[in-house]
Amino acid sequence: MKKPKDFIRSEVEKTPPSGIRKYFDMLHGMDDVISLGVGEPDFTTPWQIRESAIHALEKGRTHYTSNNGILQLREALSLMLHQKYNLNYDPKDQIIITVGASEAIDIAIRSIAGCGDEVIIPQPCFVAYKGCVNFTGAKAVPLQLSEDNCFKLTVDQLEKCITDKTKAIILAYPNNPTGAVMTKEELAPIADYLSKKDIMVISDEIYAELTYGMKHTSFAEFENMHDKVIYVNGFSKAYSMTGWRLGYVCAHRDIISQMIKIHQYAIMCAPSFVQYAAIDALKQCDGDVINMRNEYDARRRYIYNGLKNIGIDCFEPKGAFYVFPNIRKTGLTSEQFCDRLLMEHKVLVVPGTAFSDAGEGFFRATYASSLENIKEALKRIERFMKTLK
Ligand SMILES: Cc1ncc(COP(=O)(O)O)c(C=O)c1O
Incomplete structure (x- = not known):
């Protein structure tokens, strides 16, 4: 047995x-x-967010929400992403509210990668990427970043890792664990290069709000890449909400319409009162x-x-x-x-x-x-x- x-x-x-x-x-x-x-x-x-969650509970907002998350939150996110990072995601069908950026990363990888595919992971990197790729049966391909180049990614490095099996690359700037960032000028050649390839980019921008002395550039900002980027972010780091478990993922509607099925069957929806509190986080906590x-x-x-x-x-x-x-x-x-x-x-x-x-x-x-x-x-x-x- x-x-x-x-x-x-x-x-x-x-x-x-x-x-x-x-x-x-x-x-x-x-x-x-x-x-x-x-x-x-x-x-x-911040107290305002905690108070808002308490109010949501008092009002009995304790039920399932729509699978994608409450529309009001998606609308607030769409507006914020446009105002801050010049991104355009339709709240109706291009955003899913997830259980942390962690879930967003997982469903992004699961929706595009499987056996026989390769996913490039620039390293050192956040601990979850490799595991999430392994679980799908796809192969995680390491790309070693160098301290000499301030842990930034270059087209040369990328070129060496790409094969005809490459399905996606995971980009994560500002970076955990190195603290590296990449400017718009440094990201542009990568966007140019990838725009000519059939490769998706999962861009984990959970630290977007935490840059020092420079404005964050989202990889999804590049016109030539917008449809090929799965944009991941969340409330944990910027709003100090790690225990609340709230994140989101944005992408082309043809990707979101498929990704939502994984979220629907595995998670159903992110916690309702947390979603209500997140609206106030976005509107009142800059x-x-x-x-x-x-x-x-x-x-x-x-x-x-x-x-x-x-x-x-x-x-x-x-x-x-x-x-x-x-x-x-x-x-x-x-x-x-x-x-x-x-x-x-x-x-x-x-x-x-x-x-x-x-x-x-x-x-x-x-x-x-x-x-x-x-x-x-x-x-x-x-x-x-x-x-x-
Ligand atoms: C780069 C990166 N992405 C995602 C996450 C997960 O964030 P969340 O708490 O939203 O699941 C972390 C957490 O440490 C992280 O460092």
Whole structure:
């Protein structure tokens, strides 16, 4: 007779769990640890949004919504996307409200990729992409980004990875874990090149609101690519709403009309009262987003300069809320560095290898943590670095 594990599909079994999990398990039973590990805002969701959810609950808005999400929210998103990023998505049939950007990424990949297809994933990258591609039976093709080029993607790199099986590429700027951004001028040649290929782009722009000193350019803005981009975003990062689980995906109506079936059968709809609160987030919370962004920016500069003063090489991040320092000089692997920093000096950061093999020699620290925590973490990191000399 078969054992329960014999029923598991090999694509699922072969996919390892997220490399970040081990570090949270190690935290158990440890006191006085400073965590720069979790990739989520440390701010509580702005009060207006919480109040709006409470009102929605009081009014009994506790039922299923339309599968695509409530029209009022889709209309507010369509307007915001047009005003901020010059994107044009029809609220009626080009937007699906999802359970976080995570679901949006999953249904985007599932709707276009399957056995025999290849999906290019520039790395280091967010932990979920490879797993989501593996689960469909498609092949995840790694594209190694280089620190020397500030972790930006080039046409040359892309050209080397494309085969006649390439179905899609996942683009993610501003980037987790590197904090890299790409400007309009830098993205334009990629758009030009891809516009002549039969390849879809899944553009994960969850950190669009968190750029420092420059305006975000959406990959969907390029006229020649608009119909070939599946645009992913969500409320987790900009509005500090990670636990609310709300995201959205926008695309050509021929894609959305198919993608909605996966969402319909797997999820039904995103939570109703959360969707109502999100309307107020979009309409009333621009000021909160700006305040949080300014605070991240101050912390970003502090941690970046602090690491450099300690003698750690660090590429200057211009987006999201992560630094991705290079620790090759220490002679330790990413994992050895992070294990020892946690066990000997009680600072939690994540090894670059959690974000693919391309992350070896780096660690990721988030500055979505108080300045006080960051200051103390830097002191401890300095002490640790002295023991390595
Ligand atoms: C690049 C990137 N995309 C998507 C997500 C998932 O976001 P959500 O909370 O909306 O599912 C994250 C979360 O860390 C992320 O870093």
